[in-house]
Amino acid sequence: MSSEVQSAFAMFSLLLLLFCAIVNVLSNPAIPLYQCKSNDDACVTRAVNAAYPLVLEANPEIGAEPMDPMFQSVIEGNLSILKFKLFNTTITGFRSCVFESAKYNEEQQTLKLDTLCAGFTLNGLYDINGRLIILPVEGNGDYSLTTKKFRLIIDLELKTFTKDGKTYKNVKNIKVNAEALEPVVYDFRNLFNGQKDLADAVLKFANENWKEVADEVQLPVFMANVKKVVKNANKYMKTIPVDEYIVE
Template sequence: MSSEAKSVLAMLSILLLLFCAVVSVLSNPAISLYQCKTDDDVCATKAVNLAYPLILEANEEIGAESIDPLFQPEIEGNLSILKFKLFNTTVTGFKTCSAENAKYNDEQQTLRIDIVCGAFTLSGSYDINGQLIVLPVQGNGDYVLTTKKYRLIIDLELKTITGKDGKTYRTVKNFKMEADPLEPVNYDFRNLFNGQKDLADTVLKFANENWREVAHEVQLPVFVANIKKMVKNANKYLKTIPIEEYTQQ
């Protein structure tokens, strides 16, 4: 195996722990999270930020999708007092994200990442019915949702599997996440209450004045759907590269 090929495989060990992605050409040796000691946050954070831009790229050969822009045919939120669906949503903004801190534990096969993103935009159509905290809300139509700075905290649980070829592969088993808007979020949902302007204006004014509380109420199904696509991408890459190949020195 050439030194350039080994460099590519080493980079994949980073991507493994941040949903992973393909590396096309690298001229210098890559930083690997396997070279970071457990709780060496500086090393892990550097590795994550080196890898992160690469996970946003589509790869038709293995079926990996673009993460920015990201297309979601349908996102469903079944909350206790509010039901909504978002259709044909385009999400942009993951390119603005970077890790402020990453904590890797090799023995436990976990990675916790604290990410700050500059801005997100979501646009598509919606159907909503229920109660938005204290106000009734109902409608369907087009929507645009824009944010500024956002913090995401993602906890990844990994696992090791054996392929049909007898080789071992590392994949993302599960994840949990938290999201917190650090600056105002703008909600623009058109045709609320079938176009009854007074009712619609009241709900939109409430949502935009109470952006943090509203975001915490409704955002999780949207972020989970997006991160699931990242994990799906990651595992497509991971299942093509045995662990022993990208941990070779």
């Protein structure tokens, strides 16, 4: 692995640790290095945004997958009054996200990311049954979902481990809160086995009440997607000892 890629990985670790990091973008080695103390929120937020594009890139050497577009074979939602599965879904939009703030608590080993994303698109197959707030809904077939602005609050709990005498960090727990800030467009085909009147009524309700519907159904989807990004992150972090990016 080249020294430039190692520098990029170290910078990526800042995204998850809010410690010091080093960024060295492969196509532009002139980008300055970022070295931040854990309590310097302004510095680490700048560094996180500089590093974030690297988070989304694949790296076959360590098994990191591409994150935008992202592929999910199955996303399952088991809500109190609604059950759904999304199959073979392609998600785009994580590249549009910007970190407005990033806060690391060294004593508690927690990281909080306040993230604004310009929008997402999801396409795939679905199976759904239950009640969508007040309306019964069932069906299976093709679906698409398009959003505009979304805010994600991502809370991460970290752990420390030692390997070959070196200390490393990884993420062990994740909490996600998501809020749709602008309209979401839902298109689920073949609802009610193609009964147009029933299907049109559900889609009209979903699109007119986009925020309430998003609040009801979005958490399983975002949890699955953020977990996949964090899985990538942990693969990168296992390659970088803590003493290569922590500022004392």
